[in-house]
Amino acid sequence: MPLPASFIDALSDLLGERFSTATAVREHHGRDESLYDPIPPDAVAFAHTVEEISAILGLCHAHRVPVIPYGSGSSLEGHLLAVQGGLSLDVSAMNQVLAFTPEDMSITVQPGITRKTLNEYLRASGLFFPIDPGADASIGGMCATRASGTNAVRYGTMRENVLGLKAVLADGRVMHTGSQAKKSSAGYDLTRLLIGSEGTLGVISEITLKLHPQPEAISAAVCSFDSVAGAVQTVIETIQMGVPVARAELVDRLAIEALNRYAKLDLRAAPTLFLEFHGNQVSVAEQAETVQGLAQGNGGQNFEWATRQEDRNRLWSARHDALFAFLQLKPGCRALSTDVCVPLSKLAECVVATEQDLNQSYLPAPIFGHVGDGNFHVCMLLAPDNPAELIEAERLNHAIVHRALQAGGTCTGEHGVGLHKIDFLLQEHGEVAIDSMRAIKQALDPQGLMNPGKIFRALQEPL
Template identity: 60%
Template sequence: MTMNRLPAALIETLEHMLPGRVSVAQAVREHHGRDESHFPPALPDAVVFPHTTDEVAAIARACHAAGVPMIPFGAGSSLEGHVLAVRGGVCIDLTQMNRIVTLHAEDFDVTVQPGVTRKQLNAEIRDSGLFFPIDPGADATLGGMAATRASGTNAVRYGTMRENLLGATAVLADGRVLRTGGRARKSAAGYDLARLMVGSEGTLGIITELTLKLYPVPEAIAAAVCCFPSVHDAVRCVIQTIQLGVPIARIELLDTLSVQAINAYSKTALQEAPTLFFEFHGSAAGVDEQASTVQAVSKEFGGTDFSWANRPEDRSRLWQARHDAYFACINLKPGWRSLTTDVCVPISQLSDCIAATRDDIEANGLIAPILGHVGDGNFHVLVLTDPASPDDNARAEAFHDRLVRRALAHEGTCTGEHGIGFGKAQFLALEHGETAVSVMRAIKQALDPLNLLNPAKVLPE
């Protein structure tokens, strides 16, 4: 892909608007033409670095007039090819829009620019006694997290980005600025355009400001690890815990292969067996009660070695190891890639779906660790493939197709948190039906008739 795909007049216009913040360098374009997915790179023709909503609007007007695609870019940690410039165009890197605009501690909300990361936000508001709980693992930007409807380990208690967004500012394809939602905790005024942007993956607008809910830092936090005879027993423990109404903050599952990978990568000494990670939030008495209940449930299903991590540094080390699981699993086969799946099913269907998935993995001789946020029915299979082997990749894709169809048969979804990108577009109609997809197309056509915002993503072409 070469620079001459962009009109010279557009480059001149962008350089005039953003002096020193427009790049056509090969290295910069390569950095912005890949993410953490297994898809091959697709480079933009230029990369721009705006600082304000007005600058993003000016960029959009210029690109719209020239008929040039625009691809919003955050941390580049997405897993479904969201930021790949498959039609070329201008990558709009929002990471320099990283300012906390306003904090209203008394109302438990904050307004931020999209390039603020979750770790940055929590570090800067620490003294307020509040925190933002959505934790997808990677230190993603909040704009990217909203665009992909991210969730992660805390979703079982605090919900996803959708439930935690109060308002948003977005730039539309033609440069108009849409401000929707606000700081009120509820509103019945018109269509919910703020949440229309959540999960739109940059195809309907470029998010340039977000107002988010915050929560008090819990008085007490405790983590625990427990091993089980089988994945089936671990999942049954999860189901029982949820059905008892225990207000647990996190429940994470790792199968034996995942634990082996983490021990090797993170230098931990976890027992190499199917394992659940728990975290409890609340008052000291409440945390003790939750933990005692879960420990008793665990024993019913053969759980052993129920060990605690109360000190913050121990909890951080434990959860960092869990967050590093993606890279740990890839490290099982250096040089290979992971086709990372993302299905989610109702909690009562979880055990059957995982059991059938494990049988599928074994029957087809795949190297595929299973882990996930099983407290809300979401699990991931990391199918490791040799990029140089067409057979490997074909078998992985065929497994993914079967897994999605299995999840849908269990009344689930093809993606619990990673989004559609272009890797799962073929499943959209299968999950929602042609009528729903036609409505989505109508919305896209109304807001972006020239198909310039992140083209070839979400909707099947």
């Protein structure tokens, strides 16, 4: 349905050139990093203040126009696609630090600031924000998808590192949640309700984050193994012994071959752990020595250290560029990436079974992931014009997710539900939980305007 003329006029008056119906702008805001084809919105609004977000949502509410919040566009599950048309609300220009209190180890920022910009701001303070999903995502988007990444095994996810929020609800009202205190027993935890809500309950407009001290010493290492099982078992034993490893990343043989080719590395083509240790000089050395011993007991070899910052940066840049490296294994392909997370006790079993599934398939599909917290991915590479390959990829994906759920895990450890995992979420939580989520959605967004079609299917059309 076309946008009402009165709505277009009102937003044009409010935002001027920051409101656009241009095709190029709409197409840019109608795609993310998922496998889905773009679905552009009807228009795009660029907000600069909380007050503008409130006014925009008030107009959308009055004219019953769907709204899709937009940060940096790096989501992976179709979160940004305008499946019911409407308005893409771009907050990327809201990228300022609003308050920094190093004594409290906290900082309040606007949603459009990216994690790299934030840590550059913090660099001279002795503090840093540890959540690292790989992409230079916006902090607002990281809140919306409950992001985590390579450091989660030590520092937790966005859930543990957000102290409070300011969010604009569907009707334009502004809600404050949480505080700068480190804990609270005051009422429902609305902050955690919004963390992971994927833009379906409101627009996150300010975030107060918990910060951490920059470690005195950092050491990184790579260690290859004869088998994926040996690598995974090393990580399990490391966590069970209480070693506070900061990063524990698995890449399988195919992934290593892709990284070697893409990043000009010369790592042994075998299942490999990328490890990082944070602390002081003594504790880092003790952690590394312990893990090296565990690795050797599980078939680990070629333990190589990277203590200089430039060497660590090269190592982790290669890991973060894994998707681009994988895409070069099959030129012209697209990627479907799984995102399961399982209890540590089931991790080796699930990864090995997944490896067996992939060995019986014709699709190239590297395994990689943040195995320190039980989260692993499979990146299935398929030709975009070959329906049979998509069917095969979804078959593998269903098997991987089903196995994770049977093991007591989850269908998504960090990417979120979006469009792709709606049915998996129902399998994971059941009808009662999904009905409860729908009730919360109905209470905060009775017209069903906030990022409709994501997380779960509505029982009825929007009012």
